[in-house]
Amino acid sequence: EKAGFDHFMLKEIHEQPKAYRDTMGSRIDASGERVVLNEVKLTPEQIWDIHNIHIVACGTAYHAGLVGKSVIEQLARIPVEADVASEYRYRSPIITKHTLVIVVSQSGETADTLAALREAKRCGARVIAITNVVGSSVAREADDVIVTWAGPEIAVASTKAYTSQLIAFYLLGLHLAQTLGTQDAAVIRETIEGLKKLPEQVEEILNHADDIKQYAEQIASHKDLFFIGRGLDYAVALEGSLKLKEISYIHSEAYAAGELKHGTLALIEDGIPVIALATQEQLLEKTVSNIKEVKARGAHVLGIALEGNHELGKAVDLVFEIPRTVPLLTPALSVVPLQLLAYYASLALGHDVDKPRNLAKSVTVE
Ligand code: M6R
Numbered sequence: 001e002k003a004g005f006d007h008f009m010l011k012e013i014h015e016q017p018k019a020y021r022d023t024m025g026s027r028i029d030a031s032g033e034r035v036v037l038n039e040v041k042l043t044p045e046q047i048w049d050i051h052n053i054h055i056v057a058c059g060t061a062y063h064a065g066l067v068g069k070s071v072i073e074q075l076a077r078i079p080v081e082a083d084v085a086s087e088y089r090y091r092s093p094i095i096t097k098h099t100l101v102i103v104v105s106q107s108g109e110t111a112d113t114l115a116a117l118r119e120a121k122r123c124g125a126r127v128i129a130i131t132n133v134v135g136s137s138v139a140r141e142a143d144d145v146i147v148t149w150a151g152p153e154i155a156v157a158s159t160k161a162y163t164s165q166l167i168a169f170y171l172l173g174l175h176l177a178q179t180l181g182t183q184d185a186a187v188i189r190e191t192i193e194g195l196k197k198l199p200e201q202v203e204e205i206l207n208h209a210d211d212i213k214q215y216a217e218q219i220a221s222h223k224d225l226f227f228i229g230r231g232l233d234y235a236v237a238l239e240g241s242l243k244l245k246e247i248s249y250i251h252s253e254a255y256a257a258g259e260l261k262h263g264t265l266a267l268i269e270d271g272i273p274v275i276a277l278a279t280q281e282q283l284l285e286k287t288v289s290n291i292k293e294v295k296a297r298g299a300h301v302l303g304i305a306l307e308g309n310h311e312l313g314k315a316v317d318l319v320f321e322i323p324r325t326v327p328l329l330t331p332a333l334s335v336v337p338l339q340l341l342a343y344y345a346s347l348a349l350g351h352d353v354d355k356p357r358n359l360a361k362s363v364t365v366e
Helices: 008-014 016-027 044-048 059-076 111-122 137-141 160-180 185-206 209-219 232-248 257-262 281-295 310-315 331-348
Strands: 052-057 080-084 099-105 126-131 144-147 224-229 251-256 273-278 300-306 318-322
Touching: 008 016, 008 331, 016 160, 016 185, 044 160, 052 059, 052 111, 059 080, 059 099, 059 160, 059 232, 099 111, 111 126, 111 137, 126 137, 126 160, 144 160, 160 185, 160 331, 185 331, 209 318, 209 331, 224 232, 224 257, 224 281, 232 251, 232 273, 232 331, 251 257, 257 281, 273 281, 273 331, 281 300, 281 310, 300 310, 300 331, 318 331
Parallel strands: 052 080, 052 099, 099 126, 126 144, 224 251, 224 273, 273 300, 300 318
Antiparallel strands: none
């Protein structure tokens, strides 16, 4: 049932190209110029009537929501807030009939996410669910459901469900942009072309898994490490850090690179591993200056960069390159080496990769 892989997690990491293809599936029309999201039944008038969007989820699904926030804001120019469900439901969020609430849950059974959905509906909001389980509680109670076709995810650490959630957000962002006319046809076309290339680009990354394995074996003896990045790279840094903590039990922190000097830089000492994500070219110069700050204090830096980015290559100790894509789509690639890093670090330390201590696959208690 593990299809020749040693663990479900590794199998699920390798299933991502298929999960991307299946989640995009017939949602991109034959011309390749439009997204067709029939399961979102909002009329154009109802879409015009959306004043703001709340994205609510837990854990990894929340991290997908952070990417979703940037994607929707950039493509559809609607203000978006992303919240952790256990905070959202108790903070009296300002929800009106002009608020669209998007809940994200792989299982569709997470107690806090379900409670947030119910609170949003009670306040009169329209709710879209992004879920991997057809017929789950969240799917049954939401107004519209975008199913991620990742297939069953067995490992406690979420991988293909997260990346399929990203694909769902790209499709939704494009759908909203098409309706609202917030992007030129060329931008929509270019983003769709980028989406269609992602599966083979993930395969390219997986072909270099051994480089990450070697690095994972080096960091496995460390007690602490840091992930840094700006913008979308920061959202992915949070996910990479969660994955590593969850299955390798190595302590790590994810920091918005520009925030380092407001406190965390004090923790950087000789030899500490720092993983710097630098896939957003418009922020590159700033990120490189943050890399110099940690290097000056003795950090050993692995850069995650776009292919052929020599500027970053010069600033770090090691580089892992990902294929080039549209800037908005990089999270669907840059997270893959971080998933592999968590997997191989856990393996090197002899932990139970698929069933980490203290955790359950589906959190149905509050
Ligand atoms: O089923 P859900 O997507 O609602 O689950 C949410 C979180 O419990 C889940 O993503 C958790 O953070 C993962 N184990 C992380 O890998």
